[in-house]
Amino acid sequence: MPDPIYVRNAFARIADRYVMTNHVLSMGMDFWWRHVVTKRxxxxxxxxxxxxASGTGDLALKIQDEIPQCEVMATDFCAEMLAHASSRGVRKTLVADALDLPFETDEFDVVTVAFGxxxxxxYELALKEMRRVLKPGGHLFILDFSLPEGILRVPYRLYLHHVLPKLAGLLTGEKDAYEYLGDSIEQFPAGDKMIQLLERTGLRDGTADPLTFGVVTVYEAVKR
Structure with a gap:
Protein backbone atom coordinates (compact mmCIF):
# COMPACT_ATOMS: atom_id res chain seq x y z
CA MET A 1 0.00 0.00 0.00
CA PRO A 2 1.21 3.57 -0.67
CA ASP A 3 2.70 5.64 2.16
CA PRO A 4 0.06 8.35 2.80
CA ILE A 5 2.57 10.87 4.15
CA TYR A 6 4.76 10.50 1.07
CA VAL A 7 1.73 10.79 -1.23
CA ARG A 8 0.38 13.91 0.51
CA ASN A 9 3.78 15.64 0.43
CA ALA A 10 4.30 14.71 -3.22
CA PHE A 11 0.93 16.14 -4.26
CA ALA A 12 1.51 19.28 -2.21
CA ARG A 13 4.72 19.92 -4.14
CA ILE A 14 3.13 19.56 -7.57
CA ALA A 15 -0.29 21.08 -6.85
CA ASP A 16 0.20 24.22 -8.95
CA ARG A 17 1.31 22.18 -12.01
CA TYR A 18 -0.92 19.16 -11.55
CA VAL A 19 -3.73 20.03 -13.97
CA MET A 20 -1.52 20.89 -16.92
CA THR A 21 0.72 17.88 -16.30
CA ASN A 22 -2.23 15.48 -16.32
CA HIS A 23 -3.49 16.84 -19.63
CA VAL A 24 -0.06 16.42 -21.21
CA LEU A 25 0.69 12.97 -19.81
CA SER A 26 -2.72 11.62 -20.85
CA MET A 27 -2.50 13.36 -24.25
CA GLY A 28 -5.81 15.02 -23.43
CA MET A 29 -7.68 11.75 -22.91
CA ASP A 30 -8.44 12.70 -19.29
CA PHE A 31 -11.16 15.03 -20.62
CA TRP A 32 -12.85 12.08 -22.31
CA TRP A 33 -12.53 9.82 -19.25
CA ARG A 34 -14.27 12.38 -17.03
CA HIS A 35 -16.95 12.91 -19.67
CA VAL A 36 -17.76 9.19 -19.65
CA VAL A 37 -18.10 9.10 -15.86
CA THR A 38 -20.14 12.30 -15.71
CA LYS A 39 -22.55 11.08 -18.39
CA ARG A 40 -23.27 7.94 -16.37
CA ALA A 53 -9.58 12.51 -3.36
CA SER A 54 -10.77 15.34 -5.57
CA GLY A 55 -7.33 16.92 -5.89
CA THR A 56 -7.52 20.06 -8.01
CA GLY A 57 -11.17 19.35 -8.70
CA ASP A 58 -11.25 18.29 -12.35
CA LEU A 59 -14.04 15.72 -11.94
CA ALA A 60 -15.92 17.78 -9.34
CA LEU A 61 -15.94 20.77 -11.71
CA LYS A 62 -17.16 18.66 -14.61
CA ILE A 63 -20.02 17.23 -12.54
CA GLN A 64 -20.86 20.65 -11.07
CA ASP A 65 -21.10 22.15 -14.57
CA GLU A 66 -22.96 19.26 -16.21
CA ILE A 67 -25.38 18.49 -13.34
CA PRO A 68 -26.14 21.92 -11.83
CA GLN A 69 -28.97 20.61 -9.65
CA CYS A 70 -26.53 18.32 -7.82
CA GLU A 71 -24.76 19.52 -4.66
CA VAL A 72 -21.10 18.55 -5.13
CA MET A 73 -18.71 18.20 -2.18
CA ALA A 74 -15.02 17.81 -3.03
CA THR A 75 -12.77 16.26 -0.38
CA ASP A 76 -9.05 15.55 -0.29
CA PHE A 77 -6.41 15.06 2.40
CA CYS A 78 -4.04 17.50 0.66
CA ALA A 79 -5.02 21.09 1.47
CA GLU A 80 -2.77 22.50 -1.26
CA MET A 81 -4.60 20.54 -3.94
CA LEU A 82 -8.04 21.54 -2.64
CA ALA A 83 -7.00 25.20 -2.59
CA HIS A 84 -6.58 24.94 -6.35
CA ALA A 85 -9.96 23.23 -6.66
CA SER A 86 -11.57 26.15 -4.84
CA SER A 87 -9.75 28.75 -6.93
CA ARG A 88 -10.93 26.98 -10.10
CA GLY A 89 -14.58 27.19 -9.04
CA VAL A 90 -15.45 24.13 -6.96
CA ARG A 91 -18.02 25.57 -4.58
CA LYS A 92 -17.79 23.12 -1.67
CA THR A 93 -14.48 21.64 -0.48
CA LEU A 94 -13.30 20.00 2.71
CA VAL A 95 -9.91 18.68 3.77
CA ALA A 96 -10.67 15.12 4.88
CA ASP A 97 -9.05 11.70 5.04
CA ALA A 98 -10.86 9.12 2.90
CA LEU A 99 -10.20 6.49 5.55
CA ASP A 100 -12.23 8.46 8.11
CA LEU A 101 -14.75 10.64 6.32
CA PRO A 102 -16.42 13.30 8.52
CA PHE A 103 -19.93 12.73 7.16
CA GLU A 104 -23.08 11.03 8.35
CA THR A 105 -23.98 7.51 7.27
CA ASP A 106 -26.34 7.35 4.25
CA GLU A 107 -25.68 10.97 3.25
CA PHE A 108 -24.81 10.92 -0.49
CA ASP A 109 -26.58 9.68 -3.61
CA VAL A 110 -23.27 9.20 -5.45
CA VAL A 111 -19.63 8.97 -4.40
CA THR A 112 -16.83 9.29 -6.94
CA VAL A 113 -13.08 8.76 -6.70
CA ALA A 114 -10.91 9.46 -9.75
CA PHE A 115 -7.25 8.41 -9.69
CA GLY A 116 -7.31 8.53 -5.92
CA TYR A 123 -8.16 0.22 -0.26
CA GLU A 124 -10.68 -1.87 1.64
CA LEU A 125 -11.09 0.60 4.51
CA ALA A 126 -11.48 3.47 2.06
CA LEU A 127 -14.17 1.60 0.14
CA LYS A 128 -16.00 0.76 3.36
CA GLU A 129 -16.03 4.45 4.26
CA MET A 130 -17.33 5.42 0.83
CA ARG A 131 -20.03 2.76 1.13
CA ARG A 132 -20.97 4.00 4.60
CA VAL A 133 -21.69 7.54 3.47
CA LEU A 134 -23.72 6.37 0.46
CA LYS A 135 -27.48 6.15 0.76
CA PRO A 136 -28.97 2.66 0.29
CA GLY A 137 -29.08 2.12 -3.45
CA GLY A 138 -26.47 4.87 -3.95
CA HIS A 139 -23.77 4.48 -6.59
CA LEU A 140 -19.99 4.46 -6.26
CA PHE A 141 -17.87 5.32 -9.30
CA ILE A 142 -14.13 4.64 -9.43
CA LEU A 143 -11.97 5.90 -12.29
CA ASP A 144 -8.36 4.74 -12.17
CA PHE A 145 -5.43 3.48 -14.17
CA SER A 146 -5.13 -0.13 -15.26
CA LEU A 147 -2.86 -2.09 -17.59
CA PRO A 148 -3.88 -2.84 -21.20
CA GLU A 149 -4.09 -6.42 -22.35
CA GLY A 150 -2.56 -7.85 -25.50
CA ILE A 151 0.12 -6.24 -27.65
CA LEU A 152 -0.16 -2.82 -25.99
CA ARG A 153 0.80 -4.13 -22.55
CA VAL A 154 4.58 -4.23 -23.05
CA PRO A 155 5.00 -0.80 -24.74
CA TYR A 156 2.63 0.80 -22.22
CA ARG A 157 4.63 -0.57 -19.31
CA LEU A 158 7.82 0.81 -20.86
CA TYR A 159 6.14 4.22 -21.13
CA LEU A 160 4.78 3.96 -17.60
CA HIS A 161 8.07 3.08 -15.92
CA HIS A 162 10.63 4.92 -18.04
CA VAL A 163 9.15 7.69 -20.19
CA LEU A 164 6.38 9.06 -17.99
CA PRO A 165 8.50 9.81 -14.87
CA LYS A 166 11.07 11.68 -16.96
CA LEU A 167 8.42 13.67 -18.83
CA ALA A 168 6.56 14.46 -15.60
CA GLY A 169 9.85 15.53 -14.04
CA LEU A 170 10.43 18.01 -16.85
CA LEU A 171 6.91 19.41 -16.50
CA THR A 172 6.82 19.67 -12.71
CA GLY A 173 10.45 19.70 -11.59
CA GLU A 174 9.47 16.86 -9.22
CA LYS A 175 10.40 13.61 -10.98
CA ASP A 176 10.33 11.59 -7.75
CA ALA A 177 6.66 12.49 -7.24
CA TYR A 178 5.85 10.37 -10.29
CA GLU A 179 8.39 7.58 -9.94
CA TYR A 180 6.07 5.57 -7.70
CA LEU A 181 3.21 5.83 -10.24
CA GLY A 182 4.14 2.79 -12.33
CA ASP A 183 4.48 0.49 -9.35
CA SER A 184 1.21 1.75 -7.86
CA ILE A 185 -0.63 0.91 -11.09
CA GLU A 186 1.00 -2.53 -11.29
CA GLN A 187 -0.10 -3.34 -7.73
CA PHE A 188 -3.59 -1.84 -7.89
CA PRO A 189 -6.41 -4.42 -8.11
CA ALA A 190 -8.05 -4.19 -11.52
CA GLY A 191 -10.85 -5.90 -13.41
CA ASP A 192 -12.28 -8.91 -11.58
CA LYS A 193 -10.01 -8.30 -8.58
CA MET A 194 -11.58 -4.88 -8.08
CA ILE A 195 -15.08 -6.30 -8.48
CA GLN A 196 -14.30 -8.87 -5.77
CA LEU A 197 -12.97 -6.11 -3.50
CA LEU A 198 -16.13 -4.08 -4.01
CA GLU A 199 -18.25 -7.09 -3.09
CA ARG A 200 -16.21 -7.72 0.06
CA THR A 201 -16.91 -4.19 1.22
CA GLY A 202 -20.68 -4.58 0.91
CA LEU A 203 -21.28 -3.25 -2.59
CA ARG A 204 -23.22 -5.08 -5.30
CA ASP A 205 -23.72 -5.12 -9.07
CA GLY A 206 -20.09 -4.22 -9.70
CA THR A 207 -19.03 -3.51 -13.28
CA ALA A 208 -15.65 -2.78 -14.86
CA ASP A 209 -15.48 -0.90 -18.17
CA PRO A 210 -12.01 -0.37 -19.69
CA LEU A 211 -11.42 2.85 -21.65
CA THR A 212 -8.68 3.79 -24.12
CA PHE A 213 -7.56 0.19 -24.72
CA GLY A 214 -7.56 -0.52 -20.98
CA VAL A 215 -5.26 2.30 -19.88
CA VAL A 216 -8.00 3.32 -17.43
CA THR A 217 -11.09 1.53 -16.12
CA VAL A 218 -14.42 2.84 -14.83
CA TYR A 219 -15.89 0.79 -11.99
CA GLU A 220 -19.44 1.20 -10.76
CA ALA A 221 -21.16 -0.49 -7.82
CA VAL A 222 -24.28 0.01 -5.71
CA LYS A 223 -24.74 0.07 -1.96
CA ARG A 224 -26.76 -2.87 -0.67
Missing part, protein backbone atom coordinates in the same frame (compact mmCIF):
# COMPACT_ATOMS: atom_id res chain seq x y z
CA UNK A 41 -23.78 9.96 -13.18
CA UNK A 42 -26.07 12.43 -14.95
CA UNK A 43 -28.44 9.59 -15.86
CA UNK A 44 -28.91 8.91 -12.12
CA UNK A 45 -30.03 12.50 -11.42
CA UNK A 46 -28.29 12.68 -8.03
CA UNK A 47 -29.10 15.39 -5.52
CA UNK A 48 -25.93 15.14 -3.45
CA UNK A 49 -22.53 13.84 -4.49
CA UNK A 50 -19.09 13.59 -2.91
CA UNK A 51 -15.89 13.49 -4.96
CA UNK A 52 -13.28 11.78 -2.77
CA UNK A 117 -8.14 5.11 -4.49
CA UNK A 118 -4.84 3.76 -5.82
CA UNK A 119 -2.96 6.26 -3.63
CA UNK A 120 -4.74 5.38 -0.39
CA UNK A 121 -3.13 3.47 2.45
CA UNK A 122 -5.93 0.89 2.75
Missing amino acids: IKALRPGKLMDV LRNMGD
